[in-house]
Amino acid sequence: MVTNEARDGACRKLFTDVGKITAKEGITPSALHAMKMKLVALARKTDLFPLSDFEMPVAQGRSHPLLVQENDGYGLYLTINMPGKEAAPHDHGIWCINAAVSGRERNLFYRRVDNGERKGRAVIEKIGEVIVEPESGMAMADHDIHATEVLGKEPAVGLAFYGYALTQFPEVVWYQPQFRSVRASPSRRQLVSA
Amino acid sequence: MPRNPKKHQVSITNANQVINCDANQSILHAAILAGIDYPYVCATGNCGTCVCLLEAGKVSMLAHGDAALTQEQVKAGKTLACRAIPRGDVTIKWLSRGGK
Numbered sequence: 001m002v003t004n005e006a007r008d009g010a011c012r013k014l015f016t017d018v019g020k021i022t023a024k025e026g027i028t029p030s031a032l033h034a035m036k037m038k039l040v041a042l043a044r045k046t047d048l049f050p051l052s053d054f055e056m057p058v059a060q061g062r063s064h065p066l067l068v069q070e071n072d073g074y075g076l077y078l079t080i081n082m083p084g085k086e087a088a089p090h091d092h093g094i095w096c097i098n099a100a101v102s103g104r105e106r107n108l109f110y111r112r113v114d115n116g117e118r119k120g121r122a123v124i125e126k127i128g129e130v131i132v133e134p135e136s137g138m139a140m141a142d143h144d145i146h147a148t149e150v151l152g153k154e155p156a157v158g159l160a161f162y163g164y165a166l167t168q169f170p171e172v173v174w175y176q177p178q179f180r181s182v183r184a185s186p187s188r189r190q191l192v193s194a
Numbered sequence: 195m196p197r198n199p200k201k202h203q204v205s206i207t208n209a210n211q212v213i214n215c216d217a218n219q220s221i222l223h224a225a226i227l228a229g230i231d232y233p234y235v236c237a238t239g240n241c242g243t244c245v246c247l248l249e250a251g252k253v254s255m256l257a258h259g260d261a262a263l264t265q266e267q268v269k270a271g272k273t274l275a276c277r278a279i280p281r282g283d284v285t286i287k288w289l290s291r292g293g294k
Contacts, residue, residue, distance in 0.1 A: 059255075059260050062259070085257040086239075183234065
């Protein structure tokens, strides 16, 4: 039987390892890749993350904090998303890495191709795709744009590691390709301090 | 000859408009296509900006995140326009002015 101490220890070890990588390299593509491999290795230890330890979503998506640093430190979460759960293309303003414990989630990557002259309007184009499933993950830099969709009939259970805790997120910019629109949700920092 | 797809009427009280909504279309999608300045941000059930009061009628819900619509909000008759598919004619009132 897994103990909370074993899980907490593994999460703290990840933070230490990531801290060493960023101290040496900063946040570079190679650093993000190295961090992703560390997260994939942690997600591979499925016995540390039994679903019985985490409430399932009431609706179709839920994030459970595993380890969150204070102030502008890192945030590590276990995410459970049910089949059909999706997120439109968005830029959450801070780097992130994901790795799957179980299930499958498609990540589509985009870039903005308009000049931003028209407020509220944007055009994006797809530039890549990654299926995050066991033994794999994905990494994004600060202002990369991605969309997600749970594939198949099983919940997608994963680890999500962000440069900031969710409560410290900057504004998240959402794109709607079918409407050619762009909208921003306010920073959670503002919501927490309000 | 294909039959016309079934449509429902959606009354949006803030905008004082009644629009048509396909039977498999979200209220938000129909509202935007009708030119209504409905407040939204993510349009995929993650942010909660398009939360509205379902004043009359019933909807089916597409997948959404727990944080975008709480059980308390559901009990209070609220829904997400981006995830709500009308099951008949409905009347709604949006509750946010964000997302601009």
